[in-house]
Amino acid sequence: MKQEQLNYERIAKAIEYIRVNFKKQPSLEEIAEVVNLSPFHFQRLFTEWAGTSPKKFLQYISISYARKLLKETGASLFDVAYETGLSGNSRLHELFISIEGMTPAEYKNGGKDLNILFNCVSSPFGPLLLASTEKGICYMAFCDDEVEEIAKLRISFPQATYLKGFDKMQENALLIFQKDWSKLDQIKLHLKGTNFQLKVWESLLKIPMGKLSTYGAIAQSIKLPNASRAVGTAIGSNPVAFLIPCHRVIQSSGNLGGYMWGLNRKSSMIGWEASVIDPLNLSY
Structure with a gap:
C-alpha cells in the first residue's frame, strides 16, 4: 500500500x-x-x-x-456564510466555476459523440477518478475501488469513447486542493443532468469553503422552498465530488446527513476546509 x-x-x-x-x-x-x-x-x-x-x-x-x-443565529447558514469569516481572494463563494450542461442530444445518446479522458489520481482524501471532455470535467469521484468506479463512469456515458490519460482540465481541477486559489476560475465543468439538477449543483458552488448550508436553505436559494427532498436527491446525484461541494450540506438538525463517499470523508472535508480558511493559529 x-x-x-x-x-x-x-x-x-x-x-x-x-x-x-x-x-x-x-x-x-x-x-x-x-x-x-x-x-x-x-x-x-x-x-x-x-x-x-x-x-x-x-x-x-x-x-x-x-x-x-x-x-446561534436567526438567519440560515446559507445567509450567514456570506457575512462571516472570509475576506479577500479566499472568498471562494465569489469563485465562478463555469458549468456547461450537455446538450439534449449528448444527454439522450449517452455520450455517443464524446471523447472522455480519465485517470486515477491522489488527493488529501484518498484516490480520485477524474474524467474530462474537451469542455471540462464531467466526472470526479473518490475511488476506493478503481475498477468499480471506472465501471460506474462507463454506465454514466455508455456510448462515449474512453482513453486513459491526464489533461489540462484535470490539472486545473486539482487546484482546489491547493491553498493558492488564484487560478480556480480556470476550472470548467461539463455535466450531464436535468435542468433542476444543474440548478441545484450551481447553488452548491455558492457555499463558501469552510461554511455549511442545509437542504432547506438550498431549496430556498433556487426559489423552491418546498423542494427540500428533491434537492436532497439532486445533491445525492452529484457527479463531481468536492468541486461541487455537496459535502457542505447538512441536515437542519445539525447532523451531518448522508454522503455517497462516506461520512468519515465528509467530516474530513468539513474540518480540512475550515482549518484552511480560519485565520487563527491554535495549537494543541
Missing part, C-alpha cells in the same frame, strides 16, 4: 474515533493509540495532512460545531 494512502487511512480512522467520541473530548494520546502511533508522530502526521492540529480539527468536525452554527 502506498504511504500516502496508508496515512490517509490512519487519519480517517482517527477522525471516525473523534466523531464517535467527541463528547468525551479524547486526548491526543488516546487518539494516537487508536491508530497505533506515538502521540508525537500522530501530531506531526495529522498536522502535515490537515494543515492544523488535532485539537483544532476536532473543533471543526464535531457535531456540536454544526449545531452551534445552526442554532
